[in-house]
Amino acid sequence: MAVLRGWGLTLGRRAGRFVPRVQKDSGDPDVARVRKAAAxxxxxxxxxxxxxxxxxxxxxxxxxxxxxxxxxxxxxxxxxxxxxxxxxxxxxxxxxxxxxxxxxxxxxxxxxxxxxxxxxxxxxxxxxxxxxxxxxxxxxxxxxxxxxxxxxxxxxxxxxxxxxxxxxxxxxxxxxxxxxxxxxxxxVCDKWSGSHGEMHAFARESAFGAPGGTLLGQLVAMAHIEQWLSLDSGPDTSYMRQPAVTASLREAADHSFRHPDFVRSGAWLQVLNTFAMAFALAGDHGGARECFDATEGRVTESPWHYLNGSDPAAAYRELRSAARR
Structure with missing residues (x-):
């Protein structure tokens, strides 16, 4: 077993490789204390x-x-x-x-x-x-x-x-x-009586209206995933593979987790998982590999439950394997 320094997380290894594992929280030990006390x-x-x-x-x-x-x-x-x-x-x-x-x-x-x-x-x-x-x-x-x-x-x-x-x-x-x-x-999503345009505008205004290095860059990636989810098979892939989508993901990544002021705290792991999924769907294998490597097999339920609600780790594994081809 391997322990990630500074987070107290134990990660399973199999044949020298990380085994993706769904993580229910940020790694904060007080979350488990809260659940035990509440139960x-x-x-x-x-x-x-x-x-x-x-x-x-x-x-x-x-x-x-x-x-x-x-x-x-x-x-x-x-x-x-x-x-x-x-x-x-x-x-x-x-x-x-x-x-x-x-x-x-x-x-x-x-x-x-x-x-x-x-x-x-x-x-x-x-x-x-x-x-x-x-x-x-x-x-x-x-x-x-x-x-x-x-x-x-x-x-x-x-x-x-x-x-x-x-x-x-x-x-x-x-x-x-x-x-x-x-x-x-x-x-403001289309599915809640908003619109795709309103959703993307909100995501960009929030992400780029914040200082570099905040977690809010995730909103840009999530907005693209939400629009991808709203489309039928075929058009969904065409949408994600547009150069403009890839460019906006890279821009948001640069302003968020790639920024020198980014700190791995709070929901940082969910942010990296979201970018990993978005980059993988966009066909940007380099960006996806960067995010998969940073997560080191730690899978957050969101956004992977959109691909496989019963086994988010399976969806993570599938797209991670595709990004490494």
């Missing part, structure tokens, strides 16, 4: 871990990990009632109801979701909104409640104007918050 209803430990982090991208990951943990809905409301002036229990409750709501809806197309599923989905999202607004009122400087409200807003179809205000509220507090920008990118 066992250990609010004291969960609160201590969350309070030890400043309100930033790093704590966002921890709060989302708590929200994604099954069973939190069975006990978090008691904590909210016991600590009526505290924002943190409401924040965790809000993110749990967001995740629990999407679990009820499932990832199926709307035409395949029943009326009862939608009813449960919307009820849980409205409960999430109540908790998140109360958290935001108690801690006006926090970004995380507004990130959660971006997520509920899309599910409740609050409309583009309201969604934009929620995004702007998030970035007033943290201008280069990747999660907030990712949510807004989804909001």
């Amino acid at each position: 066992s209803a250990d609010w004291d430990t969960l609160r201590d871990v969350l309070e030890a982090r400043s309100e930033s991208e790093d704590r966002t990951e921890l709060v989302r990990a708590a929200g994604d943990t099954a069973g939190v809905e069975k006990w978090i409301d008691r904590v909210v009632d016991a600590e009526p002036e505290a924002a943190l229990p409401r924040l965790v409750a809000g993110f749990r109801y967001v995740s629990w709501g999407w679990e009820a809806r499932t990832g199926a197309r709307a035409s395949h979701v029943s009326r009862d599923q939608f009813k449960v989905f919307h009820t849980r999202l409205r409960t999430a909104e109540q908790h998140l607004y109360e958290a935001a009122e108690r801690e006006p400087s926090w970004t995380s409640p507004w990130l959660g409200l971006q997520m509920t807003g899309r599910g409740l179809q609050v409309g583009q104007a309201t969604a934009r205000r929620r995004f702007e509220a998030a970035v007033r507090r943290d201008p280069f918050h990747l999660g907030a920008h990712q949510q807004q990118l989804q909001q």
Whole structure:
């Protein structure tokens, strides 16, 4: 086994080669602590871990990990009632109801979701909104409640104007918050009543409006992947293989992970995985190999789940092999 220096990650090797492995988080050991505490209803430990982090991208990951943990809905409301002036229990409750709501809806197309599923989905999202607004009122400087409200807003179809205000509220507090920008990118996608043009414009404005070396370059790659996903087989490949697409990916890479100020922290691994997939689909094997080498077999579920929802690592392996031919 090999350990990547500075990240405490153990990577499997087989015959001298990395074995791609899906990584559920950034490598932050506190994510596992959060999940364990949340699963066992250990609010004291969960609160201590969350309070030890400043309100930033790093704590966002921890709060989302708590929200994604099954069973939190069975006990978090008691904590909210016991600590009526505290924002943190409401924040965790809000993110749990967001995740629990999407679990009820499932990832199926709307035409395949029943009326009862939608009813449960919307009820849980409205409960999430109540908790998140109360958290935001108690801690006006926090970004995380507004990130959660971006997520509920899309599910409740609050409309583009309201969604934009929620995004702007998030970035007033943290201008280069990747999660907030990712949510807004989804909001302006064609599949959510936006358009390809609006999506690409938002991605470029966000990426190049930020200083060099931020994570926001990922938005450019993700926008191309989103348009690729919207096309039928054949036209999708033609789209990604356009010289203009390759040029925009290279430009975004230069301003992001290739920039000397880029730091491997937070969601950097997801950024490299996204560029790896985009470069591979574009036929830029050199760019793809660069990103695959940097990830060293660590696979993030997004964006590979778009290619293989049950086995993202298999999609990673396939495109990595193609890039090495």
